[in-house]
Amino acid sequence: MATITDIATIAEVSISTVSRVLNYDPSLSVTEETKRKIFEAAEKLNYTKYKNKQKQRELPVDVPKKHNKSIGIVQWRMDDEELEDIYYMSIRLGVEKRAAELGCDLLKISNLDESVIQSVDGLLAIGKFTEERVKKLHELHPNLCVIGSNFPLDDYDSVNTDFTQATELALSHLMGLGHQKIAFIGAEESQNMYGYRRYKTPTVNTYVDMMQHYQLFDEDYFIVKENSRLDVQTGEELTEQALALWQDRLPTAILAANDAFAIGVIHTLTAHGIKIPEDISVMGINDISVSRYVSPPLSSVQAFTEEMGETGLELLYNRIENPGIARRIFLSTQLVIRQSTAKPKEG
Numbered sequence: 001m002a003t004i005t006d007i008a009t010i011a012e013v014s015i016s017t018v019s020r021v022l023n024y025d026p027s028l029s030v031t032e033e034t035k036r037k038i039f040e041a042a043e044k045l046n047y048t049k050y051k052n053k054q055k056q057r058e059l060p061v062d063v064p065k066k067h068n069k070s071i072g073i074v075q076w077r078m079d080d081e082e083l084e085d086i087y088y089m090s091i092r093l094g095v096e097k098r099a100a101e102l103g104c105d106l107l108k109i110s111n112l113d114e115s116v117i118q119s120v121d122g123l124l125a126i127g128k129f130t131e132e133r134v135k136k137l138h139e140l141h142p143n144l145c146v147i148g149s150n151f152p153l154d155d156y157d158s159v160n161t162d163f164t165q166a167t168e169l170a171l172s173h174l175m176g177l178g179h180q181k182i183a184f185i186g187a188e189e190s191q192n193m194y195g196y197r198r199y200k201t202p203t204v205n206t207y208v209d210m211m212q213h214y215q216l217f218d219e220d221y222f223i224v225k226e227n228s229r230l231d232v233q234t235g236e237e238l239t240e241q242a243l244a245l246w247q248d249r250l251p252t253a254i255l256a257a258n259d260a261f262a263i264g265v266i267h268t269l270t271a272h273g274i275k276i277p278e279d280i281s282v283m284g285i286n287d288i289s290v291s292r293y294v295s296p297p298l299s300s301v302q303a304f305t306e307e308m309g310e311t312g313l314e315l316l317y318n319r320i321e322n323p324g325i326a327r328r329i330f331l332s333t334q335l336v337i338r339q340s341t342a343k344p345k346e347g
Contacts (some may be wrong), residue, residue, distance in 0.1 A: 002042070004018050004019055004293060006045055007041045007042050007045060010037075010041040010044075010045070011034070011041045012037070013030075013034060013037070013038065017034070018038055019293070021034070021038045021039070022038065022039075022042065022290040022294065023263070023290075023294050023295065024232045024263050024264075024267070024290075026233075026267075032083065035083050039086050039089060039289075039290070040089065040093070042293070043089060043090050043093050043289045043306075044093065045289075046289040068103055068105065069102070069103075069104045069105070069121045069122070069317060070105045070119070070120040070121050070122075071099060071104050071105065071106050071120060071122050071123075071124055072106075072107050072109045072116070072117055072120040072122070072123045072124070073092070073106055073107065073108050073109065073123075073124050074109050074112075074123060074124070074125045074126070074129075075088070075108070075125075075126050075127060076088065076125075076126060076127020076128055076129055076148070076192075077126075084229065084231040084232070086288050086289070086290065087258065087259075087260075087286050087288055088126055088127055088148070090289070090305035090306055091126050091147055091148065091305045091306070091308050091312075092309060093306060093309065094305060094306030094309025094313075095124060095126070095147075095309035095310070095312065096309075097306070097309070098309065098310040098313040098314065099313055102313070102314075102317060104313070104317070107120055112137070114140055117137075118140070118141065120141070121320045122141065122144070122145070122316045122317075122319065123137055123141045123143065123144045123145070124144075124145050124147065124316055125137055125144065125145070125146045125149070126148060126309075126312075127147075127149070128148060128150070128189055128192040128193065129146070129149055129151075129192065134146060134149060134156075138154060138156050142323075143316060143319050143323075144156040144157070145157040145158065145159065145312045145315045145316040145319065146158045146159075147159045147308055147309065147312040148160060148308070150194055150200070150201075150202075151193075155326050156326055157312075157315040157316065157327045157328070157329075158327075158329070159312045159329045159330075160329075160330055160331070161304070161305075161308065161330065162202075162330045162331065162332055162333060163201065163202040163203045163206075163285070163303075163333075164202040164203075164206050165332060166301040166303065167202065167203045167206035167207055167210070167255075167301075168206060168210065169301045169333060169334075169335045170255055170283050170285060170300075170301050171206075171207065173283070173335055173341065174253045174255065174281065174283060175214070177253075177281070177341065177342065177343045177344070178343050178344050179252050179253040179344050180216050180252070181216075181218070181221065181252045181253070181344075182211065182216065182221065182252070182253045182254070182255060183218075183223065183242065183251035183253070183254045183255070184204070184207045184221065184222055184224070184255050184256075184257075185223045185224075185235065185238050185239060185242060185254055185255075185256050185257070185261060185265055186204060186223070186224050186225075186230065186238075186256060186258075186261060187225040187226070187228040187229065187230050187238070187257060187261070188201050188204060188224065188225075188227070188228070189227065189230070191227060199226075203257055203285060204224055204257070207255065208222070220245060220246065220249070221246075221251050223238050223241065223242045225238055230257055230258050230261055231261075231264075232261070232267070233264065234261070235256060235260065235262065235264020235268075236265075236267050236268045237264075238264075239264060239265045239267075239268035239269065240268055243268070243269075250274075250279070250280060251280065252280060252281065252344035252345070253280060253281040253282070253283065253341070253344070254281070254282050254283070255283045255285075256283065256284050257285065259284035259287065259288045259298060261284070262282055262284030262285075262291075262298055262300070262340075263284075263290075263294055263298070265282050266294060266295075266298070266340070269282070276340055277296070277339070277340055277341050277342035278342070278345060279345065281299075281342055281344070282299075282341070283298075283299050283300065283340065284298050284299070284300040284301075285301045285303070286300060286302070286305070287300035287301060287302035287303065287336050288305075291336075291338075292338065296338070296339040298338055298340045299337050299339075299340045299341040300336050300338075301334065301335055301336065302333055302334045302335075302336050303331070303333055304332075304333070304334075307331060311331065315327060
């Protein structure tokens with residue numbers, strides 16, 4: 001595992017600055033560019049898939065090795081927005097890594113200029129775009145792959161993480177430790193999501209389904225803000241609201257909707273003198289690179305974000321060379337246990 005010292009060396013900043021940035025310290029005053037250098041260094045250093053690779057990954061057998069494809073990238077989270085939750089930064093870095101291996105030229109597209117879009121061989125859209133935006137992108141270019149959207153598959157390719165599995169792994173881990181009073185703190189950007197149920201994310205719905213199945217669901221422990229970002233600040237605010245609601249009736253564990261939210265949960269619990277994991281265990285989802293550096297290191301479920309970027313680039317490359325039926329790919333997840341979870345305190 002890359003150390004904070006390794007990150008500081010690459011980003012050319014102090015170890016203290018790296019630690020405070022990775023912990024989303026709100027009292028730290030540094031430029032957005034410095035934050036970006038630190039987050040990108042952390043991501044690249046922990047991109048372990050490539051560390052010991054003996055040879056370049058081969059293309060799928062049905063893809064001719066024709067290089068110099070031009071790929072337009074449309075990002076849902078742009079520039080400084082990436083720093084609020086580096087999940088999408090990690091996907092982008094995976095795209096860039098695989099594009100370099102395949103000899104593809106990348107062009108970032110901020111405005112949907114028809115002439116610019118039609119000048120590239122394919123479009124790669126990263127993030128939770130609205131249904132209208134996805135349809136517009138597909139109208140502008142037939143070769144489209146969307147990474148991270150949950151809208152129904154039309155005649156374009158898509159890649160996502162199996163967040164139903166991720167939530168099951170997280171809850172099973174907590175229940176296996178003996179937790180029954182498991183709260184959920186999260187948010188949904190509902191307008192950018194598809195579904196017929198009130199809540200749209202697999203994470204939220206799987207939490208409700210599993211807790212109800214085991215007769216453990218408690219409405220007071222279910223804290224979800226609709227039409228809101230999943231960032232550290234919102235996690236802090238919702239945890240403050242939750243503590244005011246719970247008073248002395250605290251849960252023994254909290255599952256956060258993602259790691260950024262979990263960091264916000266940790267900030268607020270710590271500010272109230274609540275020890276983690278002695279008093280309350282905290283669990284995240286995504287396992288972004290900073291999760292191992294927060295205090296305490298965060299237990300999470302790894303979403304293979306870099307591989308999402310790689311897979312999306314490969315799907316698009318394939319479509320450019322061999323147009324065919326649209327493909328939807330879900331990548332599996334993996335439980336990562338660190339120091340933020342433990343058995344519930346007796347009594």
